Amino acid sequence: MENMKKKVTLVLAALLSVGMILSLTACGGGSDKETVSYKVGTEPTFPPFDTTDEDQNIVGLDMDLIKAIGKDQGFEVTFENLSFDGLIPALKAGNIDIVAAGMNKDDKERQKQVDFSDAYYESQLYVVVAEDNNDVKSIDDLTPDMKVAAQTGTTGAEKVKTLKKEGKIKEAVIVDGLDTAMMQLINGDVSAVINDKPVNEAYMKKKPDKVKMVGKALNAENYGFAVAKGNDELLEKINKGLANIKEDGTYDKLVDEWFNK
The missing domain is CATH 3.40.190.10 (Periplasmic binding protein-like II)
Structure with a gap:
């Protein structure tokens, strides 16, 4: 009989310990809380x-x-x-x-x-041309025979599409990725790129003496x-x-x- 009492006591103690652990976990006292x-x-x-x-x-x-x-x-x-x-x-x-x-x-x-x-962050759109291009000094120098590139989905792309719609450029070249747009500019496939100032500056640091920004900021935009x-x-x-x-x-x-x- 005494052995039976001891067994019951041990079982109750074990159950009590489990209950305390569950209670602590439910109250946030556990260490497994997921971030x-x-x-x-x-x-x-x-x-x-x-x-x-x-x-x-x-x-x-x-x-x-x-x-x-x-x-x-x-x-x-x-x-x-x-x-x-x-x-x-x-x-x-x-x-x-x-x-x-x-x-x-x-x-x-x-x-x-x-x-x-x-x-x-506040940014601005700028026109970018090849380093040796001295004919395009601002957006006003873009002409109806020119192709202008921009990165898809950006405000630069919207600006380029507007220029095409207004008949101020020949073609809006919208591409995936800034590097692709800039490479087309360097290769002479397009006459200009329209893109955000800090991104242009980062590219110009990475690829010095390849492209330059011209003219005034076209707009200000907040990221x-x-x-x-x-x-x-x-x-x-x-x-x-x-x-x-x-x-x-x-x-x-x-x-x-x-x-x-």
Whole structure:
């Protein structure tokens, strides 16, 4: 009988221990709590904002900013390589959670489809020509016999399409990737490229004495991170994190690192 009592006591003690563990876990006392992770879509052909390193890892200012925001707000990120014009469809379909791709948040059509964070960078469009081109000094020097290139899905592409529609150029050459557009310019296949100033500058550092920017800025545009319509919780995290990294100096440090590489 005494042995039976001992067995019952041991069973009750074991059950009590399991119950305490379950209770602690339910209250957040356990160490297995999963960190929230978000999929971030980009097209890594837009340095210094979005590019790849020698090992083909997706890197860039956008990547470092969203990682810093995540660290501040308690979430992690992984990166997905997509075409620029496939980013918003992927976001709407739920295949990614965030777009970080130097995307102009002022675009009215985009605003109808996604929600944007506060601006994290202001950029400007410029005309780019070959280094030895002394005939095109501004957008006003583009003529109806010229082909002009831009990267697909960008505001530069929209500007080039408008020039074609207005009869100011012969053809709008819209290509995947800035490197392709610039190579067409260097090879003489197009007369100019229209693209964002900091991206042009990054290319000019990488390929000195090949191309140059001419004329005045065509417009100013603000870059923002995009989330699915109505995802207010994630948008609030991004905006809070962005404000915090701007306040503590992380933002300025990252911008300086990427623009002075």
